[in-house]
Amino acid sequence: MNTRIHSFRRLTSAKWSRLVPLILLSGGLTPLLPRTAYAQVAGAHTVSGKVTAENGEGIPGVTVVVKGTTTGTTTDADGNYTISVPNDNSVLVLSSVGYTKQELTVGNRTSISQSLVAENQALTEVKVIGYGTQRAEAVTGSVASISGDNLREVPVANIGQALQGRLPGVQISQNSSQPGASPQIRIRGTRSLTASNDPLVVLDGIPFPGSIGDINPNDIQSIDILKDASATAIYGSRGANGVVLVTTKGGRKGQKPQVTYSGFVGVKTLFAKYPMMSGPEFVALRKAAGVYTNSLDEADDVNIDWQDLLYRTGIQNNQNVGLNGGTETGRYNFNAGYYKEQGVIPTQQYTRFSIRGTLDQAVGKYVRLGFTTNNTYSLSEGSNVGIYGALNSSPIANPYNADGTLKRTIKMPLDEQWVTTRDVVEANQDRWLSQTRSLATYNALFGEFKMPGVEGLKYRINLGVNYRQSQGGGYTGQGINAISPTTVSTASVSNAVTTDYTVENILSYDRTFGGKHNINALALYSASNNIYNQSRIAARDIPSDAFQFYNLGLAAGQITVNPNDQQYRKYGL
Known part of the structure; x- marks a missing residue:
């Protein structure tokens, strides 16, 4: 264990980082690094050189990696690089955006310079444009794209949150902090004051009727x-607010079966509290105003941060786990996922299978x-719990009794407030709850x-x-x-069902003549039908907490069926 470490390079071009544990050997600190990548062994030596374009100019930012290892570097502003290789059999991989990748066997050479050939993929790559694809050079409309790998850099519940700040012209705003809440998506601004401004979401070629x-x-x-306007030309009035085309993963032809796994566990903490007055600040304000005197529950020497008493640390x-692969004539991909996110407000959480x-x-x-x-x-839970009680309560109102237990309410000069703390909410989670269960299946055959x-x-x-x-x-x-302990119980149930089908008949012709001339034509006939039905019932004075909202017919009080809560819609093409 006396091998000396000669160099340690950070792969900035690949955005690579790792934690390096240290141990004490022979009185010195030595990084525990893979010896094949960083330690000097037989045949190891340093290679330097210059990477140039076809015109002889140096190319900055070219990634130079020893194949099969994590050892690498990037070229400087003039295209020069220096890298340590472990042995004479090492292979250097040179890659840069817009150039063809090169692999060079090192041998016993200490100087290797290489010219990279520019590739013309930018003109031949294809873009998804609705009913099919088109070469990038032929796309005249405005199309913004992002890969799934870039989306997954941010651990979020839905794709709307993952798109936030990632694409030009696309505005994502979060209207609710509740876990699992769908954000508002606007493409190039708001078009209508009264009608919907939501874009059309298309999943694997079929208009998507559900929640993102x-x-x-x-x-x-x-x-x-x-x-x-190209979105409107393809999808008609449905695409007037823009179109979000979502393509899911598929296997690769000729690929052997491959099992994949990805996962993470993290904590969710409060980003920032609302700026509220402390107890001494509130006392000074009240004295300066000279309007109100302290109530029975208030005292000048009390300083309560109601937000600290409410918020919690959530778990995300x-x-x-997935299986994908393919044969010479087909491909497949299957995936199962589990996601759970707890909010910083007690009982708020979102679970998805x-x-x-x-x-x-x-x-x-x-x-x-x-x-x-x-x-x-x-399953979405906890939408009934908010932060009004924490923000409305006086910071000099003492929520504790003399024996240390929590009071039921606190009295203020103009108000009486039910004590809303983390302990109270969690203790009553079976008596104060709100949940929405959703089951959805989206299927496309072709x-x-x-x-x-x-x-x-x-x-x-x-x-x-x-x-x-x-x-x-x-x-x-x-x-x-509630202020009064005798306030009757209330409950409600709601149900919403969406059924949808789409049939598309597409006849297309796409052919290139003489390597230069291309003809692309498409004829489409599409028919769709969507039915949405919603209902809601509310009741008062439920005879037992055990019933919760599961049997409103037994309510001793009024049962309400509000006509405004009942909806039926049908539309199609």
Whole structure:
């Protein structure tokens, strides 16, 4: 263990970092690093050189990595680099955006310079533009794209939150701090004062009728956003507010079966408290105003931070396992996910289970068949608990009795407030609750037929069948969140069901002649139908806390069916 460490380079170009544990050896601190990557062994030596473009100018920022290791560096402003290799059999991999990757065997050389060839992928890569793809050079509309890997850099519950601040022209605003809440998405601003400004979400080619919270971010391959009139041309008035095209993962042809796993566990803490007066500041203000005197529960020597008594530290847990692969004629991908997020407000949490599968299989020479299914079950809890009580309570009001127990209410000069603390909320979570359970399945099937003898001509039929049901329930027990301990209990139940189908018939022709001239034409016939039904019932004076909201017919008080809470909508193309 007396091998000396000669160098340690940070791979800034690859944004690589790691924690280096230290141990004490022979009176010195020695990093525990892989010897093959960092220690000087037989045949190890330093290689330097210059990476240039075809015109001879140096290329800055080129990544130079020893293949099969984490040893690497980047070229400086003039294209020069220096790197340590472990042995003569090492291979240097040179890569940079816009240039073809090069692999060079080192041997016993100490100086290696290389010229990189520019690649023209930018003009030949394809972009998703609604009903199909198009080469980037032919796209005339405004299309913004982001990969699934970039989305997953931020651990969030839904893709809307992951898009926040990531794409130009796309505004994401969070209207609720409750876990799992879907954000508001605006593409190039707000268009209407009264109508909906939400963009159209298209999942794997089929208009998506559900909540974006039903889509597991781990399943995303890419997201493309159509931001101009091209969206309206493709999707009609449905795309007037822009279109969010979501493409989920698929396997690769010829790939052996591969099991993947990803997961993280983290804590969620309060970013910043509301700036409220402390006890001494409030006392000084009241004395300066000379309007109110202290109530029975107030004293000048009391200093209570009601926000500290309410907030908690939440846990965020995300686990995903998948299987993907393919053959020479097909590919598949299946994934199961679990996500749970606790809010900083007690009882607020969001739980989601998801299962997704996709299969794409060629049948013979001219036919392809496949399907994609996305299924989720989610539970959102705690929307009944807010922070009004913590912000409304006087900082000089003492919530504790002489024996240290919490009072039920505190009296202030103009108000009496139910004591809302973390302990109170958690102790009454079976008597003061709100939850929404959602079950959704989104399914797409397709068949594609290539016309024999006519190169580039094919017919495709897409069928989307979707179903989503959301059941809500809330219960507030007697005297809960109320001044009087005899305030009767209340409960409510709600139900919302969405059924949706879409059928698309697409005839397309795409062919390049002479390597320069391209013809791309598409004819489409689409039919869709969407039915939404919602109902809600409320009741007072539930005879027992054990009933909660599960049997409102036994309520001793009034049962209310508000016509404004009952909805039925049907639309289609």
